[in-house]
Amino acid sequence: xxxxxxxxxxxxxxxxxxxxxxxxxxxxxxxxxxxxxxxxxxxxxxxxxxxxxxxxxxxxxxxxxxxxxxxxxxxxxxxxxxxxxxxxxxxxxxxxxxxxxxxxxxxxxxxxxxxxxxxxxxxxxxxxxxxxxxxxxxxxxxxxxxxxxxxxxxxxxxxxxxxxxxxxxxxxxxxxxxxxxxxxxxxxxxxxxxxxxxxxxxxxxxxxxxxxxxxxxxxxxxxxxxxxxxxxxxxxxxxxxxxxxxxxxxxxxxxxxxxxxxxxx
Amino acid sequence: xxxxxxxxxxxxxxxxxxxxxxxxxxxxxxxxxxxxxxxxxxxxxxxxxxxxxxxxxxxxxxxxxxxxxxxxxxxxxxxxxxxxxxxxxxxxxxxxxxxxxxxxxxxxxxxxxxxxxxxxxxxxxxxxxxxxxxxxxxxxxxxxxxxxxxxxxxxxxxxxxxxxxxxxxxxxxxxxxxxxxxxxxxxxxxxxxxxxxxxxxxxxxxxxxxxxxxxxxxxxxxxxxxxxxxxxxxxxxxxxxxxxxxxxxxxxxxxxxxxxxxxxxxxxxxxxxxxxxxxxxxxxxxx
Numbered sequence: 082x083x084x085x086x087x088x089x090x091x092x093x094x095x096x097x098x099x100x101x102x103x104x105x106x107x108x109x110x111x112x113x114x115x116x117x118x119x120x121x122x123x124x125x126x127x128x129x130x131x132x133x134x135x136x137x138x139x140x141x142x143x144x145x146x147x148x149x150x151x152x153x154x155x156x157x158x159x160x161x162x163x164x165x166x167x168x169x170x171x172x173x174x175x176x177x178x179x180x181x182x183x184x185x186x187x188x189x190x191x192x193x194x195x196x197x198x199x200x201x202x203x204x205x206x207x208x209x210x211x212x213x214x215x216x217x218x219x220x221x222x223x224x225x226x227x228x229x230x231x232x233x234x235x236x237x238x239x240x241x242x243x244x245x246x247x248x249x250x251x252x253x254x255x256x257x258x259x260x261x262x263x264x265x266x267x268x269x270x271x272x273x274x275x276x277x278x279x280x281x282x283x284x285x286x287x288x289x290x291x292x293x294x295x296x297x298x299x300x301x302x303x304x305x306x307x308x309x310x311x312x313x314x315x316x317x318x319x320x321x322x323x324x325x326x327x328x329x330x331x332x333x334x335x336x337x338x339x340x341x342x343x344x345x346x
Numbered sequence: 347x348x349x350x351x352x353x354x355x356x357x358x359x360x361x362x363x364x365x366x367x368x369x370x371x372x373x374x375x376x377x378x379x380x381x382x383x384x385x386x387x388x389x390x391x392x393x394x395x396x397x398x399x400x401x402x403x404x405x406x407x408x409x410x411x412x413x414x415x416x417x418x419x420x421x422x423x424x425x426x427x428x429x430x431x432x433x434x435x436x437x438x439x440x441x442x443x444x445x446x447x448x449x450x451x452x453x454x455x456x457x458x459x460x461x462x463x464x465x466x467x468x469x470x471x472x473x474x475x476x477x478x479x480x481x482x483x484x485x486x487x488x489x490x491x492x493x494x495x496x497x498x499x500x501x502x503x504x505x506x507x508x509x510x511x512x513x514x515x516x517x518x519x520x521x522x523x524x525x526x527x528x529x530x531x532x533x534x535x536x537x538x539x540x541x542x543x544x545x546x547x548x549x550x551x552x553x554x555x556x557x558x559x560x561x562x563x564x565x566x567x568x569x570x571x572x573x574x575x576x577x578x579x580x581x582x583x584x585x586x587x588x589x590x591x592x593x594x595x596x597x598x599x600x601x602x603x604x605x606x607x608x609x610x611x612x613x614x615x616x617x618x619x620x621x622x623x624x625x626x627x628x629x630x631x632x633x
């Protein structure tokens with residue numbers, strides 16, 4: 082029992098420890114080799130800059146823009162990904178006929194399309210939302226498609242032997258057993274949506290944390306650049322945990338949720 | 347009902363005499379008349395079952411044994427309304443289950459089926475799993491939960507109503523599956539090797555439990571298994587299916603009174619029946 086407990090606590094002890102060691106080595110390296118602040122500022126300098134960046138209200142406007150673009154793109158990807166995934170999962174001939182197109186569109190480096198989106202939709206939020214949506218769409222769609230096809234045949238048989246209607250089979254079985262796949266797609270999708278937004282902001286426009294990264298780079302302000310990257314990471318973590326929390330709430334019965342809770346050796 | 351079902355089985359039915367023992371007074375619950383099933387694939391044409399005639403009385407427990415590939419699962423799937431027979435008729439309380447390849451849903455809705463796997467829904471609690479058939483039928487929430495709790499008690503899962511399937515052992519899951527099948531008070535309980543995936547000790551206990559549940563609910567049961575001891579222990583009659591094509595080779599009445607204790611297995615009469623069936627099954631091997 083106590084071994085289980087200590088196993089559960091382990092990451093909570095190890096993570097801060099690793100971080101402390103990491104920051105100490107970083108600071109040590111910067112001081113010993115007298116690295117220029119333009120190349121690699123020490124953690125203390127970065128922290129100082131982070132405080133400055135965070136207290137600047139303009140930063141929060143940028144953060145809000147990035148968050149809005151990411152969430153909007155992600156929601157579009159979620160709705161369209163689930164819809165397309167269900168249809169392709171249910172209609173094999175359609176999936177078969179579209180498969181070459183789907184594979185091709187996945188292979189295309191979508192980030193390379195951003196300049197095109199800028200031409201079409203301008204430097205505003207739209208081009209970033211579309212980029213985020215495009216990146217998040219595929220993992221969600223593919224997972225849902227897999228989920229729709231992975232309904233357990235034994236459970237299907239039970240529903241059949243109970244004389245269930247199509248709608249009942251859908252609500253009691255297909256929908257529920259596809260949910261874990263939807264969430265698996267969402268967890269990958271939200272991360273990709275952030276990447277899409279940031280890359281979009283790198284390449285065009287004058288809003289968002291991605292833009293802030295480019296601006297601080299142009300100002301050769303490495304400490305602020307680091308601080309912005311940290312903010313972006315925090316935003317990413319936050320969004321990921323929201324999705325993860327939704328998963329815990331909606332499918333507490335699934336292995337990926339309860340397995341995490343009582344993972345033991 | 348439970349008491350006289352033991353009395354009803356008085357004599358041993360001879361080989362190939364598939365009807366109920368003479369003098370049986372109960373009405374026919376299930377009648378199989380000339381059931382056959384062929385499977386067609388591009389390359390082959392398989393006669394899975396042929397000429398199955400069998401009558402099962404109300405409250406009777408009938409075990410069906412045979413080697414794998416003898417068509418026993420095919421037979422059960424036809425009884426459960428999952429697979430249409432190629433020939434013959436299945437009557438449940440005189441009503442035909444199949445009209446050609448179409449199943450009569452009003453007849454199917456009176457059956458309870460337990461598969462080899464429990465096939466519980468992990469997103470529902472034990473009580474919700476048990477009450478699922480009632481929910482699909484449109485029963486009210488209070489009513490179906492009351493029934494679920496009553497059944498959980500019956501199958502020995504009192505106190506686990508709010509647990510989830512992942513928290514249960516294999517034997518407990520199968521109990522839930524049995525309770526789920528019983529929820530609609532089925533006219534006929536069909537079981538396809540329900541304990542096949544359990545370990546020997548759990549299986550023995552489940553056999554005793556099933557016997558108790560069957561007697562308590564006066565259920566009419568068709569029980570498919572490949573375990574001879576289990577078949578003889580549980581059955582009022584044991585139907586031996588022989589493969590290629592699947593036919594009834596013999597029907598044996600088991601004359602020990604129900605409920606039977608586990609000690610019945612050490613009685614000489616019991617051992618003799620098991621031995622005879624084993625020899626008969628061994629003869630199937632060469633076929």
